Amino acid sequence: MFATAHNASNLKWHVVGRINDGLLRHPVDSPQWKTIDHLYPEFGVEPRNLRLGLASNGMNPFGSLSTSYSSWHVLLMIYNLPPWLCVKHKYMMLCIMITGPRQPGNDIDVYLTPLIEDLRNLWEEGVDVYDENVGQTFRLRAMIFCTVNDFPAYGNLRRHSVKGHHACPICEKNTSFIQLKHGKKTVYTRHRRFLKHYHLYQRLKKAFNGTHESEGASEPLAGHEVYDRVKDIVTVFGKTHRKDHADKNIWKKRSVFFDLPYWANLHVRHCLDVMHVEKSVCDSLIGILLNIKDKTKDGLKCHQNLVELGIRYQLHLQAQGRRMYLPPACYTMSTKEKKHFCHYLKNVKLPQGYSSNIKSLVSVNDLKLVGLKSHDCHVLMQLLLPVAVRGILPEKVRVAITCLCFFFNAICSKVIDLKQLDDLENQAAIILCELEMYFPPLFFDIMIHLIVHLVCEIRLCVSMFLCWMYLVECYMKVLKAYTKNQY
Numbered sequence: 001m002f003a004t005a006h007n008a009s010n011l012k013w014h015v016v017g018r019i020n021d022g023l024l025r026h027p028v029d030s031p032q033w034k035t036i037d038h039l040y041p042e043f044g045v046e047p048r049n050l051r052l053g054l055a056s057n058g059m060n061p062f063g064s065l066s067t068s069y070s071s072w073h074v075l076l077m078i079y080n081l082p083p084w085l086c087v088k089h090k091y092m093m094l095c096i097m098i099t100g101p102r103q104p105g106n107d108i109d110v111y112l113t114p115l116i117e118d119l120r121n122l123w124e125e126g127v128d129v130y131d132e133n134v135g136q137t138f139r140l141r142a143m144i145f146c147t148v149n150d151f152p153a154y155g156n157l158r159r160h161s162v163k164g165h166h167a168c169p170i171c172e173k174n175t176s177f178i179q180l181k182h183g184k185k186t187v188y189t190r191h192r193r194f195l196k197h198y199h200l201y202q203r204l205k206k207a208f209n210g211t212h213e214s215e216g217a218s219e220p221l222a223g224h225e226v227y228d229r230v231k232d233i234v235t236v237f238g239k240t241h242r243k244d245h246a247d248k249n250i251w252k253k254r255s256v257f258f259d260l261p262y263w264a265n266l267h268v269r270h271c272l273d274v275m276h277v278e279k280s281v282c283d284s285l286i287g288i289l290l291n292i293k294d295k296t297k298d299g300l301k302c303h304q305n306l307v308e309l310g311i312r313y314q315l316h317l318q319a320q321g322r323r324m325y326l327p328p329a330c331y332t333m334s335t336k337e338k339k340h341f342c343h344y345l346k347n348v349k350l351p352q353g354y355s356s357n358i359k360s361l362v363s364v365n366d367l368k369l370v371g372l373k374s375h376d377c378h379v380l381m382q383l384l385l386p387v388a389v390r391g392i393l394p395e396k397v398r399v400a401i402t403c404l405c406f407f408f409n410a411i412c413s414k415v416i417d418l419k420q421l422d423d424l425e426n427q428a429a430i431i432l433c434e435l436e437m438y439f440p441p442l443f444f445d446i447m448i449h450l451i452v453h454l455v456c457e458i459r460l461c462v463s464m465f466l467c468w469m470y471l472v473e474c475y476m477k478v479l480k481a482y483t484k485n486q487y
């Protein structure tokens, strides 16, 4: 990169080319960037020192020939570049390819060790590089700025359990969960903790779980606190040992990233991926609104859980003669409303290339949406869903869904006003509380809960559009095309 004058000058864009107007456009505007400059001035003073984003994801290079094959790759993105170049394939570095057939899971640390050693050398000693732009040699150093992964891989890299009672990596031990008896699912509720003090909803009992909410939300753990928890855990690699060492500790082992001297000083070490959160929220919403079989979180078990928890008496099972009757909830759409919803999506006209053919995903006869991919969910949440629910559903439910869509639209924008972030964070908590009022407890899986933490990551670290998995998934499409002979 430094051998080309054009690329070498682009790597200094964050110092020479950027508009500094207080808006969040690039990681350089974030506190994490400034903290590094402050803690390591000898690193920060050289604008050409690289700050890298690390992303890893699994892919199947053989398409439908071998469905279970999963090879993993590790990519590095360069955050020194302007935002429109950070996301180009040309500037992404494929540094590790882990062959299958099974995904490495927690053993990914073994494969990452050589990379971490290189990065450690690049941080401590650096390498001499000739810069074509200025025509001299300088000492180049580099660091990992953050990592980007989907949620299961997030657990593998961070070494934190992302299942069970303490699944939220940010709330950690203070994750509020309910173990439902019917359906045996763990759900994550009590979002009133995240509201501002003395909010009206904190005093409402009946609409929520029957109690006042006075507890505040806990602060996320700092890097050195995480390190204190994991430093003494004995690490045993390999899949055969897994069962012997399955204990209740939510921290599985010491992450290999703690070998990097600066790692514990970063505000956000691992970023949540908004793409998977958005897809999961969209799937849950569409499933429950259209009451799609196998996807809906409504049904008999949901009502039994309401009886068990002693909330929302009007929705409890009612006996009508020899039959039991499930009363409709506020989010239940009538067949006419479902038809209205599906017809809107069937007839929607979008500019060419704006999204995939949404029309082909709608089955008007069965009143459901089939085969939604992550980008379809993105278009639905950003644009179509608020319009599709216009005039159907009770007003309060409709407003909550519309606000949720506007929230996703706001956090995915490329320029964010830092002054708006407090409002957005507040809004996320209010939306989740409203969803809690209207939707059943079974609706609140971990991905719904993660909405409340997204704004905090934008404020501290990086805009969502520079660290979402669309970049990585698109790169995988390029890699898959290299597999010409599938044998």
Ligand SMILES: [Zn+2]
Binding pocket: 168, 169, 170, 171, 172, 175, 449, 453
């Ligand atoms: Zn949480």
